[in-house]
Amino acid sequence: MAEAILGDHDQYSCSICLDLLNDPVTIPCGHSYCTSCINECWNTKEHKGTYKCPQCRHAFNSKPPLNRNTILAEIMEKLRLGTKLHVSEAAQSLAGPGEIACDFCAGEVFKAVKSCLECRASYCETHVHPHYNVPALKKHKLVKATVMPICSKHDKLLEVYCRTDQVCVCMHCLMDDHKGHDTVPSTTERDEKQMKLADNQTKVKQTIQAKEKDLQKMKMDIASHSDSAKEAVKNSTRVFTELAKFIEKRSTEVIGKIKAQEKADLDQGAKLQEKLKGEITELKKREGVLETLLQTDDNIHFLQNYETVSSSSGSNGFQSHSFKPCCSYTDVSKLVCELKERLETVFNQEINETFRKDIYSDESLVVDSPGSACWKGIPSEMEPVTDDDECGGSSTLTFNIKIGDKVYVKPSVKTPKYLWGSVNHKSIGTVINVQGETVTVDFPEQEG
Template sequence: MAEASISWTEDQFRCSVCLDLLKDPVTIPCGHTYCMICITDVWNQDQKGIYSCPQCRQTFSPRPVLSKNVMFAEMVEKLKKTRRQAAPAVHRAGSGDVQCGSCTGIKLKAVKSCLECRISYCQTHLEQHENLFRDQKHNLLDATGRLQELICPRHDKMLEIYCRTDQQCICILCLMDKHKNHDIVSTAAARTEKQRHFEEMQRKFQKLIQQKEKDLQKLRKAVDSHKRSAQTAVEDSERIFTELIRSIEKHHSEVKQLIRDQERAAVSRAEEQLERLKKEIDDLKRKDAELKQLSETQDHVYFLKSLSSVSLSGSTDSLKVSAHLSFDDVVKSVSQLRDKLQQFCTDDIQKISTRVKTVQVILTPEYETREVILPYSHPQMFFDEERSFNSGWQYEMGVNDYDFEHTVPPPFSPL
């Protein structure tokens, strides 16, 4: 009931020329009220100097002086405020909606567009439009924001004809000049003709979409498989390099132990010799002391007897010490081993890097030739000359026959 009351009240304050709420309302002598600008435009178009009411057709002479109806203006402002409060949010034009061209203030969502009036209407203004043009058949279509595209830019007329010769929509005036004697049909007939091609194109698009979706799923599976294989390769590489490091550390420990064992053996032999030499020196010193004491005796018989019992004991040969006291040659050999390992690793890392780069989901330019790919390709990966190498690096693995879901990529293995 409240909405009906508001609608009825608004109708009393609508201009019958613009169909919207009165703007600067003026009441002419017959009692009807219009927007000041609307009635002014109507009377300005009258060339005969006879000024009439658009509704009741009562004429006035001379031209009435227009004055703003203050009471009507206040009522209209109140109605606008009431309409803003009463308008449901669902009917308001949102982002992307076509707005009603007759609404002032808050724009409501348009439901229809009129090709003759070239304006879109909300439900309320559409009803007023239909009442006003009840005797005329205006062409209405679902609300569109592309009304201007339906108008000929040259003649400002509706595009109602399709020129088959020039493959474009034209208006009736275009037919008289630029498209004279051309093969033409109505836009509706052209739509029917084109609809068959359109439906065929739609089928092709649907087929292409299905193929692309299938390719998308296969590619996703390929990516997942690629990720799993990469993770396995990383884990295997880490394990292998850890084993390699442990092997080097083991050999390092063995070399250290070898050096220490040699050191202990050599030092042990040298210490034995040191003890023997010290003992021999002590014996020699003792005998030297005895000889000195004997040389000082005055007893000739004792001297002669004692001298015959004194003998030179111990080896008189000089001790030979080895000239190879340094482990420099060992250090040199270890350094050479290091250099060889580094060079070996550098060379093989390059080979590994090349092999890593060949593991592709989508083929890249540097691996587009058969000669480069085949040494590293999976046994079940195939290449089609027409599609793979001539169409820009297509990776046929999985696009047609390759089963990504049930095929496990070859495990990564270092050289």
């Protein structure tokens, strides 16, 4: 049990003397200290009349009661016993490079575990014990093994902070270089700066929490956006499949109607042709009769048959016939082509515009024109041209670039982001193609 406790040695140290708790007491905030350490802390001039926990800085209106922690006291006794049993083992830890060495070891130098601010020396587990047992040494301030903060000029311990020069100094420095400066004990300055650092730490934690919330929200937004894209792909696939089936069905219907109408028209044409052939045959017969009568030499025969032949020889009894189909297949082809163009317009302009509308404000455009190929511009540098503009007016319209628009570089633009090339302020071009983020503009004066 003692060995398990020994493993948590620092956990049972007094934060004031940094030694194992001696006669431990617990104050209302829950922290424990040596009875003598907390009393001495609260009785110093700096803390006279104020009662704060040295660790959490919790302030009390009056001096709180110091309740002896019996369980903790028993643990300390076991820990001290365990420490004594393991001194010889711990003392075998030699000081390595960069570690604090014991100032009292002869021969093999062992690693220091404590440093005394009064003696200005560091001690291993073996040589530190007099500070626990000798009454005069028990009053010394022990800290974790550290390099002694010594004044390079006076060879004294640095224990005062000069606020004027913002450096740590010794007591002798107060009499010469730092005489008359604003100075305080290092512990006082540490307490104030520690409170500021604690506030900064709180703010940093709050900022981290806010950033983590932003990150979480961003992850949710990205996931939602991804789900939306997947749903759009799913719906688009379904709609395009239905559209393809619809177009195929309508195509079959239209082609069937064209063929049916063609058959009806051809049947009608065939009937008309047969009728015309019959009329032509009848007329040829009449022509033969007329030819025979005209060729006769018998005047009496000619005169007796004239009225009969004359009344039946005309063509007034035959109607005029012409082929008139019910519809024009040219009109059907035109309507199909118009449908194709409408679909292309929807895909090339409206759908692509949906993808481009959020990037026009930041992205650049590549404008190609004869004589100034790959001229680059950004939408904010371009303006639409109206009839007034061609007469010298100025446009303030907000627009989305589309095929057929006349555009030019705004007069307010001194130097385009991607320079002029062969284009200038007077160059007026017509948008002849919009594909993705590329706009092709025809500048007539730049042709060739």
